[in-house]
Amino acid sequence: MSRNDLQGSLDLLVLKTLSQMGELHGYGVVLHIQRASDELLSVEEGSLYPALHRMEQSGWIRSEWKVTETNREARYYRLTGAGHKELLKAEKSFERLVKGIRAVLRYA
């Protein structure tokens, strides 16, 4: 169950975002999640960076300094092969979690 906690879902969101968008900086990840979830989910900006760093240490994502279209310096993240695998795993386990919760709710 420990992999299915909130941290796990933040990882899932970040990985999914990066797999859809290709290459993105941290701020972009926050914006994308907000937009894609119709403003339902807002990522706590403070907890995003520890998560990004952890994932980079685990080899799921790679980072690179680039200049944004508004001519600012930003660190861009992209998914690695291991990241893709991890994303599949995270999606599966999230689906199981949702199924489980739904089953419990129905029963109640």
Next chain:
Amino acid sequence: MSILCRIVNSFHRSKVEQEIDRELKSHLEMRIADNVAAGMSAAEARRDALIRFGNRSLIREAVTAADAQLTFDELWHEVRYAVRQLRRSPTFTTTALITLIVGIGTNVIVFSVLNALLLRPLDVPEPTGLYNVVHQTLGYDNQSYPDFVDFQTKNSTFTDMAAYRLQDAGLTAGNAAYKCWYYRVSGNYFDMLGVQPEYGRVFHATDERGPNSAPYIVLSHGLWVSDFDSDPRIIGTTVHINKHPFTVIGIAPSGFHGTDVFIWPDFWMPMVDSPDDEGAGFLSNRAMHNIWILGKLKPGVSPPQAAENLNTIARELARQYPATDDDLSARLVKPGLMGDMFGDPARSFLGGIMVLALLVLLAACANLASLFAARTADRSRELAIRLAIGSSRWHVLRQLLAEAVLISLLGGVLGTIFSAALLGSLTRWQPFPEFPIHVALSPDATVYFVALLLSVGSGILWGLVPMRQVWTTDSMQIMKSSAAGTMVFRRFALRDLLLFIQITLCTLLVTSSFVALRGMQRSLRAPLGFQPQSVVLAQTDLHMGGYSDNSSTRIQNRMLQEVSGIPSVTAVGIINETPLGTGGSSTRVYRLGTTDFRSSNSAFGAKYFSISPGYLKAAGTHLLTGRDFTWYDDANTPKVAIINDSFARAMFGKTSALGLRFVMADKVSYEIVGVVENGKYDSLTESPWAAMFFPLGQNPDSDTSLVVRSQLSPGEIVPELRQVLTEIDPSLPFTFHSWPDALAFVLFPARVATATLGVMGFLAAMLAVTGVFGIAMYSVSKRIKEFGIRVALGAQPVQLMRSALSRPLTLLLCGSAAGLLLGAIASKLLAQIVYQATSRDPLVFGAVIATMAILGLLATWIPAHRVLRTQPAGLLREE
């Protein structure tokens, strides 16, 4: 932008952190830009961005924690902080360092000795799977050569098995004669060990073709360098050993010194060859147990399996040769301690000393723990502030631990350096110049690893003591109250306990060293059965001059005549092996009338010696009744013996033994012509033995110890002796020493034990003094204001002293009592090493109590003075 700047500034730590900071900054800037674009004012935009971002230092910590590289940076940061903290309090640091150098250094030294003697594998190219095969009965480590051959050929569990024995001989090369120690080894010895010669060749199993078929020797590297000038041309030349020619065929490699850890022989010789006429008989005699067996296990065979295999063979041999092999059995032991001769004493002694060394380190840790706890209490304000501004308790604790481990490591390094130097000089030390004993003690990887382990372990041990203090720190409470004073005495219980432990350990060690010292003193005064003072011994083996046992008597007689002609010599005699020397044999004696000479029918076992007329007078052995031998007691007259008092009482009770007879296993009966006082023959700790003396004229022996009593000092008489003896036969190598010096061998274990315990006791005493001093000083300094007020209110000095010092002194009393009790128990163990070690000695008790009292006085003198000098006015003004 000040907040942003502050964030930026706080991140100046490492490249990685700067990267993180750059990223967070770029994030904030993008958010601000978007906010502005959405219509906020610049100030609002920044505020919103920062609020969304949340607690900045938390993010920083969290990102840092996610970064593996930064964890090391963190550690480095902590180490640097610890160094600053330690530099700020040099007194504490120095005290701690010295304590640790002493504590860890002691352990490194003791462990190095233990490692060199007991743990390190044999110093041969292929040490794995090597075991000595000894008897199951403890102390019977020698085997007979025919049994060895049977074990070697019939076993199925060893790849090979070699035999060796240690002997001494006179080596003559050119005009020089040396006394040498050498190994006689089976032909496969070098091949089994995988030893390749440095020059020439070694001998092999194929060289052995019956007795005296391989007159070869392989020189040790050491002898080759010292006596043959490292000249490889020595190979192929002939040298004489006990006047028999041998060819030098090779030089052993420099590191190789045979198969005992502390013996460095001069050369190796095939076992089938013999440098004297009597020496080869053992090759076919199952009753002569004089070789050690070294076996190399087949891969995958366990020692118990191999032992079982050999015991099956032993049972077969017992059936086949019941007369000699009835009790044959096999046991596998770690090789290198002369069979297992030194195994048990070395293990128990070194084990005991190792425990004591660890106790010293434990006392040192207790000392440091109480110091550190006091220091932490003094720093409670700083710690409280750090907790209040958001440092985690774990972080604070880690910081304290870093200080402790850092200083322990530093102490460990310095301690190891000192010990390595000391071990270097111990390695060069040769306590017995006449024996090839030498122990390579230099520390190896194992020792360094243990030193590291001890350093880190002790650091954690005393660094964790303030843990409870940190955990229970209430930062509000501490910051409100003016000083740490309130919490000092709450923490006192733990420090009390530490001090108690320390004093107990100290008293234990002090008691042990006094017990050993007294035992030593007594053993030096114990009646030995001879008077070693002002006697010089000149020792040789006449075999080295090519004499046989039977032709020895004549030259011995001549030596006595010549030596007694030296004016300052008052008495001179010859004995084959001096009592309390390294040799000496015992045999069974039977009552007159015995016909069945089975060992179970014997009266008892007795030590026996061969002596010349005049020996008793020269040695100072009192003749109780009867007469000394004369040169007329020879092969043509009836066999006679002189016995000691124990012998007489055991065989004849109260009747006078003079003129009575006893029999030995050779069925010859001996008439008793004299009775002498009892003595010590093997060791100082032995209970009285029966002993008998035979005349050299009837019991010739080539082993010769001239016992020369003279008015001159050994230094003056030895040159004269040497000249006289060289004139008789220049080829005979003699060793000279005063008899008290020669006794060093038997006294050695007790001496070492006493010295070691003395040093440990001294170290422990020092630790106790600093411990009591520290705690007394600390409590006085914390309460000095209270004392000032009390003096102002009219308190008497005695009252102040009582309240200041009663606690340390009570601890000192309780700890001493507990330590004395433990010491009494420990001295029972000590009695096995040190002769007559007993704690039931009023002198020991008195000395321990006096020592502890002096220590207490020393440790509380300065704190007491400080109490008495309390100036109330000055103190109150200070506030």
